[in-house]
Amino acid sequence: MMIHFLLKAxxxxxxxxxxxxxxxxxxxxxxxxxxxxxxxxQAASSGAPVSIRSLVGMWLRKVNPKVMVDARIMxxxxxxxxxxxxxxxxxxxxxxxxxxxxxxxxxxxxxxIPLSFPKAAAIDLAGRDVLEAVQTSVxxxxxxxxxEDGRTTIAAVAKDGIQLKAKARVTVRANIDxxxxxxxxxxxxxxxxxxxxxxxxxxxxxxxxxxxxDMISQYVLGKGLDSGTAFEILSIDIADVDVxxxxxxxxxxxxxxxxxxxxxxxxxxxxxxxxxQEQEMKAKVKENRALVVLAQAEVPxxxxxxxRKGNIYTVKPE
Numbered sequence: 647m648m649i650h651f652l653l654k655a656x657x658x659x660x661x662x663x664x665x666x667x668x669x670x671x672x673x674x675x676x677x678x679x680x681x682x683x684x685x686x687x688q689a690a691s692s693g694a695p696v697s698i699r700s701l702v703g704m705w706l707r708k709v710n711p712k713v714m715v716d717a718r719i720m721x722x723x724x725x726x727x728x729x730x731x732x733x734x735x736x737x738x739x740x741x742x743x744x745x746x747x748x749x750x751x752x753x754x755x756x757x758x759i760p761l762s763f764p765k766a767a768a769i770d771l772a773g774r775d776v777l778e779a780v781q782t783s784v785x786x787x788x789x790x791x792x793x794e795d796g797r798t799t800i801a802a803v804a805k806d807g808i809q810l811k812a813k814a815r816v817t818v819r820a821n822i823d824x825x826x827x828x829x830x831x832x833x834x835x836x837x838x839x840x841x842x843x844x845x846x847x848x849x850x851x852x853x854x855x856x857x858x859x860d861m862i863s864q865y866v867l868g869k870g871l872d873s874g875t876a877f878e879i880l881s882i883d884i885a886d887v888d889v890x891x892x893x894x895x896x897x898x899x900x901x902x903x904x905x906x907x908x909x910x911x912x913x914x915x916x917x918x919x920x921x922x923q924e925q926e927m928k929a930k931v932k933e934n935r936a937l938v939v940l941a942q943a944e945v946p947x948x949x950x951x952x953x954r955k956g957n958i959y960t961v962k963p964e
Contacts, residue, residue, distance in 0.1 A: 802846035809890030828876030841866035
């Protein structure tokens with residue numbers, strides 16, 4: 647009787663444990679469905695299915711499931727090449743901007759620009775705005791040279807000494823293949839400025855530059871300034887050229903003034919030397935006079951000494 651009672655009690659305990667486990671499982675499934683059910687249904691209905699297991703794994707890895715699902719739906723709806731949810735999650739964990747990368751791929755696909763997900767992800771992780779790069783590749787960008795850093799023009803001097811002040815506008819297009827490791831806009835601006843200075847400096851007269859400003863553009867374009875940059879230069883247009891100061895005349899005037907000061911300094915030096923020599927000669931004259939006076943003072947002494955020694959005597963008159 648006791649054994650039968652114990653068996654019956656154990657069965658009741660097991661049933662209770664089973665009910666508790668089932669309740670916990672149902673509760674967990676309900677929470678999962680409550681949190682991820684809509685995302686799962688949204689992905690499945692959009693033709694970009696994502697398993698519940700993947701969604702739960704994203705949550706455990708602290709990845710935003712909604713961002714991943716939205717990105718996958720955009721890629722599938724835009725008929726991009728297959729991008730796995732694992733690739734999207736990997737880029738997200740690498741601190742990449744997944745939605746921006748997908749938008750860039752869509753824009754590149756619409757513009758027939760070859761761009762793969764790995765390359766777009768690499769560009770994004772390199773710190774570049776891949777979507778802006780694609781847009782710049784489709785719609786070329788105009789860069790002012792010089793940029794707005796306090797200067798409005800680039801000043802250079804022609805061979806005749808006349809200063810010219812020029813302002814250029816550079817039309818560039820992003821080069822997708824060189825975005826990773828390519829130099830930015832600052833390099834383009836610096837190189838174009840250097841080319842303008844060289845072009846004006848090599849002109850025989852400033853009039854030739856004013857007559858044909860296009861010579862600056864041709865000269866600068868011929869130097870291949872976009873080498874090693876993330877851009878391709880399409881054109882360089884000279885927006886404005888103004889005549890500045892006559893630097894050559896100013897330099898000559900400054901040189902003449904400097905020569906004048908040098909000559910004055912040398913003349914003053916000679917004058918000072920002459921005055922010094924004059925004073926020295928006067929001192930020598932006074933010294934010689936003193937010596938003469940001393941010599942004259944010795945004559946009476948010598949005569950007196952001669953009288954004492956009998957070397958000199960007087961002749962009495964007969």
